[in-house]
Amino acid sequence: MTGAGALTGRRVVLGVSGGIAAYKAVEVCRRLVDAGAHVVPVLTEGALRFVGRTTFDALASEPAHTSLWDDAHPVPHIHLGQTADVVVVAPATARVLGLYAAGISDDLLTNVLLATRAPVVVAPAMHTEMWEHAAVRDNVATLRRRGVHVVDPEVGRLAGGDVGAGRLADPATVVGAVEAVLAPHGDLGGLRVLVTAGGTREPIDPVRFIANRSSGKQGHALAEVAAERGATVTLVTTTDRPVPAGIEVVRVDTAAEMAGAVLGRAAAADVVVMAAAVADFRPASVAAAKLKKADGPPEVVLEPTLDILAALGAAKGPGQVLVGFAAETDDVHANATAKLARKGADLVVANDVGSPGAGFEHDTNTVVIVSATDPDRHVSQRPKRAIAGAVLDAALATRSAVRDAAPDPRSTPLP
Numbered sequence: 001m002t003g004a005g006a007l008t009g010r011r012v013v014l015g016v017s018g019g020i021a022a023y024k025a026v027e028v029c030r031r032l033v034d035a036g037a038h039v040v041p042v043l044t045e046g047a048l049r050f051v052g053r054t055t056f057d058a059l060a061s062e063p064a065h066t067s068l069w070d071d072a073h074p075v076p077h078i079h080l081g082q083t084a085d086v087v088v089v090a091p092a093t094a095r096v097l098g099l100y101a102a103g104i105s106d107d108l109l110t111n112v113l114l115a116t117r118a119p120v121v122v123a124p125a126m127h128t129e130m131w132e133h134a135a136v137r138d139n140v141a142t143l144r145r146r147g148v149h150v151v152d153p154e155v156g157r158l159a160g161g162d163v164g165a166g167r168l169a170d171p172a173t174v175v176g177a178v179e180a181v182l183a184p185h186g187d188l189g190g191l192r193v194l195v196t197a198g199g200t201r202e203p204i205d206p207v208r209f210i211a212n213r214s215s216g217k218q219g220h221a222l223a224e225v226a227a228e229r230g231a232t233v234t235l236v237t238t239t240d241r242p243v244p245a246g247i248e249v250v251r252v253d254t255a256a257e258m259a260g261a262v263l264g265r266a267a268a269a270d271v272v273v274m275a276a277a278v279a280d281f282r283p284a285s286v287a288a289a290k291l292k293k294a295d296g297p298p299e300v301v302l303e304p305t306l307d308i309l310a311a312l313g314a315a316k317g318p319g320q321v322l323v324g325f326a327a328e329t330d331d332v333h334a335n336a337t338a339k340l341a342r343k344g345a346d347l348v349v350a351n352d353v354g355s356p357g358a359g360f361e362h363d364t365n366t367v368v369i370v371s372a373t374d375p376d377r378h379v380s381q382r383p384k385r386a387i388a389g390a391v392l393d394a395a396l397a398t399r400s401a402v403r404d405a406a407p408d409p410r411s412t413p414l415p
Contacts, residue, residue, distance in 0.1 A: 006179040008036035013080050013116075014060070015089035015109045017096045018046015020159045021125035021168035026051065028090050029059050031175045040080060041065065042109050046093070068108050077108055081115030088178055089113070090151075091125035091168045094136050100148075101139035119181045123151040123174045128164030132363075144244060149228060151177045152383035155357070155364055165364060165383065173386075186230025187396060193231040194269035195223045196262060196276035196308075198238030200255045204300060205287035212277045213360035216241055218325075219275035221388040223247055226271075229392065234269070236261045238276065255279045255305035266312055271395050273323040274309050275349075277360075281305060313344020321399045323391065326350040327360070336370045346398050347371050349391055357381050369394045373401060 012032050016025040025047075032039045041056040041064040048066065056064040065071055065080065073079045081087070089096060089109070096110065100122075105111040113120060122143065130136060131153060144150055151174050156167040168174075180186050197219020199212040216239035223235040227247050234248040236258060243249050250265075252258045255278050266272050281302040291298050309324045316322050324345040326336045329352065336350030351358050351367045358366040358381065365387045369377040371394065379390045 006035075006183040007032060007175075010037050010085040010182055011040065011083055012037045012178065013040045013042055013084040013087045013112060013118075015042045015044075015087060015092075015096075015112065016047040016051065016056075017044045017089060017091060017093045017109065018049060019091045019093045019125050019168075020050060021091040022047045022050040024168050024171055025090050026055055026059065027171040028088070028174050029056060031171055032088075032178070033059065033061060035175065035179070037061075040084070042080065042112060044096070044107055044109050046095075065108060068111060071108070077105075077111035077115045080108075080112045081118070084112075084116050084118040086119050086121060086178055086182055087112060087116050088121045088123070088174070090121075090123035090171075090174050092122040093124075094126050094130050094133075094139075097122065097124060097136065097139045097143065101142045119147075119149065121149040121151060121174070121178055121181055123169050123177075124153050124166075125168035126153075126166050127158055127160075128162065128166045131166040141242070144224070145242065147244070149177060149181055150385075152385045154383070154386065155381050169386075180229050183230070186228065188226055188392065189230030191231045191270040191399075192234075192268060193223075193226045193271045193273065194234050194236070194262065194265055195219055195226065195273045196236045196258060196278075197223065197241075199277040200238055200258055200279045200305075201253055202255065202279050202282035202305075203286050204283050204298075205289065205291045207290050210279060210282065212279070214277035214327075215239070215361045216276075217361070217363065218365060218384045218387065219273075221384040222273050222275055222391060225385055225388040226392055231271075234265055236265075236276070255282060255308070259306045259308050259311070262308055263311060263315075266315070267317065269320065271321045271323070271392075271399065272312055273391065273395070274312070275323075275325050277325075277327060278308055279305055307343075309343045309345060316344060319399065321346050321395045323347045323349065323395055327353045329354050333368060333370070333376070336368065340370050340372055345372070347391075347394055367391075371398065373398070 039060040041060045053064040099110045151169045154167045198216035199214030201209040201211045203209045227233045236250045250261045284301045284303040322345045336348045340348040348370045357364045366381040
């Protein structure tokens with residue numbers, strides 16, 4: 001996903017904290033070294049209960065660091081923090097995330113995190129109940145707002161035989177995130193990405209409206225991941241969810257407002273991702289005053305809204321990639337394939353909103369990415385940021401294929 005050689009010669013401080021997933025940090029270390037990085041392991045006391053420092057001494061680029069007090073350097077946390085090109089914590093336990101978010105340092109690793117000005121990548125891993133705890137979610141949100149790159153955990157088998165969200169992301173995914181951070185511009189560098197998010201609200205009267213269950217989580221995840229990968233991002237959203245600095249945000253409410261915001265900006269975008277759940281119908285007329293229950297059930301006449309995705313498909317310029325979303329309850333693949341052709345999109349991301357843990361309001365999703373030119377991509381249940389990464393990967397591959405297929409103007413004979 002990233003440019004070759006992003007890790008070559010780069011100094012990577014690999015923090016390992018005390019969770020059962022610490023054994024996977026060995027593979028992260030090996031992959032970083034294989035990619036050309038100079039890896040400096042920093043193990044917490046808890047990590048040493050799960051893995052041995054000798055393993056990291058053998059695999060990393062220099063011996064592991066474990067203490068503030070008996071290190072070869074007199075001020076190890078400052079030295080490690082100042083000389084790092086990136087600091088990676090995998091796994092990052094709830095304890096480490098909480099200390100880092102609160103600005104508290106009580107061991108070598110947390111001191112390094114506070115002493116560095118290098119980019120930081122954290123890969124949380126913990127049991128589902130811990131990952132979903134409000135305090136942990138707040139700490140992660142705080143770190144994201146401060147610019148920390150978070151590699152969300154996956155859904156899978158956990159310690160004790162449970163299955164759920166909280167499993168450390170695959171080592172290849174963690175290393176890929178580090179490469180993306182260190183790449184000169186990220187693999188989306190130089191691209192302009194327009195994303196929509198949330199569900200529109202169509203007023204019936206001043207206090208009532210027609211809406212849907214979309215939370216905007218998937219659209220916001222797409223915008224965040226695209227920005228982290230180097231894109232210039234505009235997010236048109238109906239929600240008040242926080243957005244990291246650097247993303248242009250346009251707040252809208254109705255389908256008409258979203259159409260105006262999107263159609264006025266789409267021509268300048270290289271990739272357009274229509275993740276919002278836009279109402280298909282709206283009241284033909286809006287009551288000026290609140291409708292009274294005493295007056296009996298009102299007759300609400302509906303009219304169609306503008307089909308934004310179809311309008312984008314009809315106006316799509318050369319080289320632009322258009323991605324639609326399809327929230328379905330049955331015949332998911334057939335409906336997505338039909339929508340792809342009908343709307344003029346390059347990709348349609350479809351999910352069964354009735355399946356457990358997928359679709360509206362959930363933190364996870366399960367999708368199939370249907371392409372006009374390539375085989376379908378099935379993405380199993382995982383956090384919406386991971387889904388966002390898969391969608392952006394598909395969009396980037398489609399853009400590359402479109403550009404490769406375009407005729408070379410130099411080969412066209414002059415008249």
